[in-house]
Amino acid sequence: MLTVSYMPGCTLKTTGRNYEDSMLKLLYKLNVKVEELKNWFCCGTTYSMASDNLMNQLAPIRTLLRAKQTGRRELLVLCSMCYNTLRRAQDLVLHDEEKRNKINEFMYLEETNFNGDEVRVIHLLNYLKEFIGFETLADGIIKKTSDLKVAPYYGCMLLRPEEISIDESSENPGIMEELFQACGIDNVYFPFKTECCGSYQTVNKKDIVISRTSKIINSAVNNKADMITTSCPLCYFNLDSSQGTLVDNVPGFKTIPVMYVSQILALFVGIEDATDYSMHSIDPRPVLKEKGLLG
Amino acid sequence: MLQMLKGIKAKNHLESIKYFLRYLLQEKRVDAVLVPKRHPNGRSVSHALITDPLNTEGSDPLAPVQTVNAACILKELTKEPTDKKIAVVLRPCEVRAAIELIKIKQVSDENLYMIGYDCPGVYDAKEYMNIIEKEEDREKFTLKYIEAFLSDKKEEIRESCSYCMYFTADSADINMAWIGLNSSDLVIGVNTEKGKKLINDLETEEISDSSRRKEKIGMISTGRKQIQKDRIDNFLDLIQPCIRCYNCREVCPLCYCKECLLEPEKMGYSSVRYMNRAIKKKQIKMPDDTVLYHLTKINHMGYSCVSCGICEQACPMDIPLGMIYNVFSRKIQALFDYVPGRSRDEELPVTTFREEELSEVEDIQQPRGK
Amino acid sequence: MNVQLSSEELDNEDIDKIIEISGANLFACYQCGKCTAGCPTSEFMDIPPHEVIRLLQFGQIEEILCKNTLWICASCITCAVRCPKGVDLSKIMEALRQIFLRKNVNYVHPNEVPNEELQTLPQIALIANFRKFTH
Amino acid sequence: MKNPEHMNRIGVFVCHCGINIASIVDIEAVTKEISKYPGVEFIKDYQYMCSEPGQMIFKEACRSGQIDGIVVASCSPTLHETTFRRASIEAGMNPYRVEIANIREQCSWVHHDEEEKATEKAIDIMKSVIERSRRNESLTEVSLQTIKKVLVIGAGISGMQVALNIANSGVETFLLDRQPSIGGRMAQLSETFPTLDCSQCILTPRMVEVGQNKNITLMTYSEVEEVSGYVGNFNVKIRRKAAYVDWDKCTGCGICYQKCPKTVPSEFEQLIGKRKAIYTPFPQAVPNKVVIDNNNCLYFKTGKCRLCEKACPLGAIDFEQKERIEEIEVGAIVVATGYDLYEKEKIEEYKMGYCEDVLDGLTFERLLSSSGPTQGKLVRPSDGTVPKEIVFIQCVGSRDPDNHLPYCSRICCMYTAKHTMLYKHRVPDGQPYVFYMDIRSGGKNYEEFVQRAIEEDNVLYIRGRVARLYREDDKVVVVGADTLSGKTIVIRADMVVLAMAMRPSGGIEELSKKLKIQVDGNGFLSEAHPKLRPVETLTQGVFVAGCAQAPKDITDTVSQAGAAASKVLELLSNEKLLHDPITSWIDEELCAGCGQCVSQCSYNAIQLDEKKRKAFINEILCQGCGACIVTCPSGAAQQKNFTIKQYYSMIESLV
Incomplete structure (x- = not known):
């Protein structure tokens, strides 16, 4: 049995609950023990790019220190924002000796230092690929006949900047496609899979987010997808929640459900109770029923 | 990986080594054996080139004295090509010196089989002569010495041996091991194809657990590392007594x-030039090239120096040349990530250019600006 | 408005600060516009991203701070990934926001976010937004 | 005071260089001091030593028989060493007895505000050079016979031009190419800028001329295997690949490829056209001979077929043919290996848009070419429709140091303009768009050509890079910027042409190693000097031409080819080559045969005799760089007229 340390981040306990729940159930079924860090910190959600201010790096580094103290090499993260923030903070510490020393000096109360290479921040997708294997995952697929077509949406934070990308290419990632292909799930050509959804502008500049998501959603719909799938709680929120406004304002706008990768996988391996469908503003159940994934 | 030669049973290490050499000659695996042998009067040892198996009696490679770095003898022995195969029994520093000499084509290893052994270090030759004088059983002195070494009794070995980090002959064709091993059987490590050929149909048994040996070697190394000096602050003072006898040059294997x-x-x-210079500079030191001599020697040999310490032993003025060479050459070798005698395949640092070195040069030439 | 250029104008403390905070080399930019072409939000900006760098090259930092461009940027880092000259524009945008916010002014006022929004918005959106837009 | 050991009658000439030296260095004081220096027999100063009267004084002194060594204190030896050495020859003295003491660049110029010190330094410099010249030997230049034959590697327009120029001067030339035919990239082009004349029409006659030239031996379908020797005497092993066809019999009638059942994409057609497994690359191929591509031939793959063999009326097919190594000897080598395009697959952000209708420039040329797969009809490879909206993107992979190649590929601005015009001529109602960053149109009539495209053919030039391509329906969406208006531009294109960066053709690195010439950071061949020796390499006797050296257009390539040819002819015009005698030699008494010098020699001039345990220097290869001398711990390696003893005494005179 595999055991892995896990850092959920703030949103997976609230609006992103479906993501965490489905992931936990999925990994349980795959015989992986997920141990949440006892004492994690909010990562800051967005990486601070001001090089003269290291305060913002303390929280992610502290979380990494906690992970280091577990003695495990990997720290599993699900949220793209957490992934990005932790990875970049780690990268900073690893490659900039001066800043590493400064940060470690500041955290003199900690029992140990963080050097940058003790813990690998690993995203769920990489974890599934490297530690479980897509073939193993495929072996557990029981819904083999479904012709559900998914549009895998990556967003920004898993891919950029290039040096922290989960995949080898920031422009043409393929890990989700690979995963779906291995599991016999169709995916569509989706040229907007790496285009930004508008991110945190959703708080005070809704119009930007609406404009972005409409392009992304249209591209998925035009390419005949039944479902957009993502692994970021903010992308999920923006893509899902903006559709209500779009329906009201754009004549002929076609909606499409948005689901987390783990939600879809859970369904395919036969876990039906992983998800609270009432949290979706575009209810995926009709499509899921049509495709034989829900009874 | 170490293995035990099964056919060889002897009461101690020295005996088993002798037995092995005798065996090599008897079975005609080699035509001759070069090994330190006790003098008829029993006081000192010197190298003998033995062709008759019976003459291996009296071989004493473990005797704690080194009168010559045997790599020098190999230069003589392989000056011209012969078709005779020779097994040479060498201390680790001699193996390393020999490998360096092979690289610069001063020794040909075509027909040489290098047999190294765990080295307990040696006394300063003069001191050894004094001690052995008082010993009744000079044969047994070597064994007594090894026992003392194994039981960690502090022996007054010569300084350059006291910080030697390469006391196991891992780059020889075959190395004979005894440090950290219980048995008095002959335990060998085969490091090259040649070594494998030498023992090819002998019955051996693998030694599965060599953790105690590793531990012991680690312990000795750690202790020695602490003794090593890192810098020399008074180089000019140290070499001041030099009388320009060039002994250090004569005995240096490299x-x-x-x-x-x-x-x-x-x-x-010319005499005229000496005079002219003296007039011009008001005075000159005669002989005038001691500093130049020592610096040039370090410059020429630093990357290959194996720190055998034979130069220090040879110095009539007791200049700590071994220490001086050790400090300088370790720094030079570290620059190139080079350990002399570690491997036959490693090229001499001055004869190659690594690609990353090239980029260092480029970086200097094209500073990155805004 | 004319831009009057002079050596003093160009040798500007604020520009040095931008370079310090961002670590980006403004002067490597050769104005190819690839950042603008790829920017997902450029249509909402007063001035396009490449012009931000151009104005910085002219030392005209005030010109930029009064535009909305730095607040429209969503830090998606597409520009930095594609830049042929390795100029990290996303870091320059961050530096510009910092220059503004460090004068102790907020661009977004957390108190003014409607309560029902606070209930529905994910934490990451709120925290990220406040991090980028408040001092 | 006489030195018994060495020549000791030295004449010294001090040049004022107008006021360049004399206004700083006190010539009188120098002359006075040096005249007292041991061995100085004669000293004279003059305003301009290099002038005619100055040289007269110099020659007179040489002829007097009074002196046997000369030191000229003047400017840098790079300027006038040759002048004075030549003068000494005329006066009957060995030129290597003349040395220059540099008291201008290394003294008066750099110490112009400290006259006294400059004078002292001038004296020191002169003393040390006098010391050195004391032990100079009379040397004679080494001469070697040259082979009056030339190898040209690469038979594109550049290599063809070099070969023709040399062959027309009566020198035998081997023209080698790894392809079955000569012609290179230019044969693939449709029309050429800025005249729009047909590439084939101007190239084919040249190819025929090359094929028929008595002094040119074609070695197509061949590669360089090994190069040894040196300037004037190269020995080259050439691998003649197996064509599986006896070229002595083949007439290129083409019956075989009509019968061949196996069709594969044609490399010459950039994979949008087809060829057979037995083929000539294109109908006008020179030599007009077929080759069998054994990777695709059914017989080689399955053991069955041999239809071509049955069809060939001349019995030329030979499935048993083996590749063979041929050896040739030449006096000079010209490298003209040309270019490849940077792979478009490396542009990740465009990949989402890739389909059959996104082409690189060369493929577009084939699409335009009247001998191409569509006979010059401009249609989309995907569905055969005529593209109405066509986007050209420049600088793809070029000028992108962070992700791709840093340099400008130099021809794309012009050929893109050409592409737009050719497109408009074929599709008058179509709309071409060009994304550019700068337009570089510095050649004769080039700017006018670009302006013509913009003004007369209504090509819309958009200043900015393209961030991304993706497909939508059957269109390719191009997302770019126009930095002039500050707008993001989106175009739904029917076809996209990428002006991919140019890079040296594959295999150039191995070839450069074989030839011992250098490549630069981008893989192009390095010239000996960027301005003054643009077609020579640092290895004597090896020259470069065309895009192997840097991106360039046909005009520049042909000019450079001419330059390379003239350098070759200059070299071979001498019966014998003279080699500077200042070379290294090994003192056998001292050499211990350690071989360290061998690995230090960049010119392969040193060999080790392992039996004798001695190193030997081939003085023809030795360039006198001194690397072996520095390496040799024994002082066995020495350089003529730069011996260790000479250095010691130079130092001695200074300290």
Whole structure:
């Protein structure tokens, strides 16, 4: 049995609950023990790019220190924002000796230092690929006949900047496609899979987010997808929640459900109770029923 | 990986080594064996080239004295090509020196089989002569010495041995091991294809657990590392007593030039010139090239120096040359990530250019600006 | 409005600060516009991203701070990934926001976010937004 | 005071260089001091030593028989060493007895505000050079016979031009190419800028001329295997690949490829056209001979077929043919290996848009070419429709140091303009768009050509890079910027042409190693000097031409080819080559045979005799760089007239 340390981040306990729940159930079924860090910190959600201010790096580094103290090499993260923030903070510490020393000096109360290479921040997708294997995952697929077509949406934070990308290419990632292909799930050509959804502008500049998501959603719909799938709680929120406004304002706008990768996988391996469908503003159940994934 | 030669049973290490050498000659695996042998009067040892198996009696490679770095003898032995195979029994520093000499083509290893052994270090030769004088059973002195070494009794070995980090002959064709091993059987490590050929149909048994040996070697290394000096602050003071006898050059296994660049006649110095210079500079030091001599020697040999310490032993003025060489050459070798005698395949640092070194040069030439 | 250029104008403390905070080399930019072409939000900006760098090259930092461009940027880092000259524009945008916010002014006022929004918005959106837009 | 050992009658000439030296260095004081220096027999100063009267004084002194060594204190030896050495020859003295003491660049110029010190330094410099010249030997230049034959590697327009120029001067030339035919990239082009004349029409006659030239031996379908020797005497082993066809019999009638059942994409057609497994690359191929591509031939793959063999009326097919190594000897080598395009697959952000209708420039040329797969009809490879909206993107992979190649590929601005015009001529109602960053149109009539495209053919030039391509329906969406208006531009294109960066053709690195010439950071061949020796390499006797050296257009390539040819002819015009005698030699008494010098020699001039345990220097290869001398711990390696003793005495005179 595999055991892995896990850092959920703030949103997976609230609006992103479906993501965490489905992931936990999925990994349980795959015989992986997920141990949440006892004492994690909010990562800051967005990486601070001001090089003269290291305060913002303390929280992610502290979380990494906690992970280091577990003695495990990997720290599993699900949220793209957490992934990005932790990875970049780690990268900073690893490659900039001066800043590493400064940060470690500041955290003199900690029992140990963080050097940058003790813990690998690993995203769920990489974890599934490297530690479980897509073939193993495929072996557990029981819904083999479904012709559900998914549009895998990556967003920004898993891919950029290039040096922290989960995949080898920031422009043409393929890990989700690979995963779906291995599991016999169709995916569509989706040229907007790496285009930004508008991110945190959703708080005070809704119009930007609406404009972005409409392009992304249209591209998925035009390419005949039944479902957009993502692994970021903010992308999920923006893509899902903006559709209500779009329906009201754009004549002929076609909606499409948005689901987390783990939600879809859970369904395919036969876990039906992983998800609270009432949290979706575009209810995926009709499509899921049509495709034989829900009874 | 170490293995035990099964056919060889002897009461102690020395005996088993002798037995092995005798075996090599008897079975005609080699035509001759070069090994330190006790003098008839029993006081000192010197190298003998043995062809008759019976003459291996009296071999004493473990005797804690080194009168010559045997790599020098190999230069003589392989000057011209012969078809006779020779097994040479060498201390680790001698193996390393020999490998360096192979690289610079001063020793040909075509027909040589290098057999190294765990080295307990040696006394200063003069001191050894004094001690052995008082010993009744000179044969047994070597064994007593090894026992003392194994039981960690502090022995007054000569200084350059006391910080030697390469006391196991891992780059020889075959190395004979005893440190950290219980048995008095002959335990060997085979490190090259050649070594494998030498023992090919002998019955052996693998030694599965060598953790105690590793531990012991680690312990000795750690202790020795602490003794090593890292810098020399008074180089000029240290070499001041030099009388320019050039003994250090004569005994150095790696000084291979036919005629030293630093011979006065090569400098083109005439009496007139000495005089002219003295007039111009008000005075000059005579002999005037001690500093130049030592610096040049370090410059020429630093990357290959194996720190055998034979130069220090040879110095009539007791200049700590072994220590000086050890400090300088370790720094030079670290620059190139080079350990002399570690491997036959490692090229001499001065004869190659690594690609990353090239980029260092480029970086200097094209500073990155805004 | 004319831009009057002079050596003093160009040798500007604020520009040095931008370079310090961002670590980006403004002067490597050769104005190819690839950042603008790829920017997902450029249509909402007063001035396009490449012009931000151009104005910085002219030392005209005030010109930029009064535009909305730095607040429209969503830090998606597409520009930095594609830049042929390795100029990290996303870091320059961050530096510009910092220059503004460090004068102790907020661009977004957390108190003014409607309560029902606070209930529905994910934490990451709120925290990220406040991090980028408040001092 | 006489030195008994060495020549000791030295004449010294001090040049004022107008006021360049004399206004700083006190010539009188120098002359006075040096005249007292041991061995100085004669001293004279003059306003301009290099002038005619100055040289007269110099020659007179040489002829007097009074002196046997000369030191000229003047400017840098790079300027006038040759002048004075030549003068000494005329006066009957060995030129290597003349040395220059540099008291201008290394003294008066750099110490112009400290006259006294400059004078002292001038004296020191002169003393040390006098010391050195005391032990100079009379040397004679080494001469070697040259082979009056030339190898040209690469038979594109550049290599063809070099070969023709040389062959027309009566020198035998081997023209080698790894392809079955000569012609290179230019044969693939449709029309050429800025005249729009047909590439084939101007190239084919040249190819025929090359094929028929008595002094040119074609070695197509061949590669360089090994190069040894040196300037004037190269020995080259050439691998003649197996064509599986006896070229002595083959007439290129083409019956075989009509019968061949196996069709594969044609490399010459950039994979949008087809060829057979037995083929000539294109109908006008020179030599007009077929080759069998054994990777695709059914017989080689399955053991069955041999239809071509049955069809060939001349019995030329030979499935048993083996590749063979041929050896040739030449006096000079010209490298003209040309270019490849940077792979478009490396542009990740465009990949989402890739389909059959996104082409690189060369493929577009084939699409335009009247001998191409569509006979010059401009249609989309995907569905055969005529593209109405066509986007050209420049600088793809070029000028992108962070992700791709840093340099400008130099021809794309012009050929893109050409592409737009050719497109408009074929599709008058179509709309071409060009994304550019700068337009570089510095050649004769080039700017006018670009302006013509913009003004007369209504090509819309958009200043900015393209961030991304993706497909939508059957269109390719191009997302770019126009930095002039500050707008993001989106175009739904029917076809996209990428002006991919140019890079040296594959295999150039191995070839450069074989030839011992250098490549630069981008893989192009390095010239000996960027301005003054643009077609020579640092290895004597090896020259470069065309895009192997840097991106360039046909005009520049042909000019450079001419330059390379003239350098070759200059070299071979001498019966014998003279080699500077200042070379290294090994003192056998001292050499211990350690071999360290061998690995230091960049010119392969040193060999080790392992039996004798001695190193030997081939003085023809030795360039006198001194690397072996520095390496040799024994002082066995020495350089003529730069011996260790000479250095010691130079130092001695200074300290």
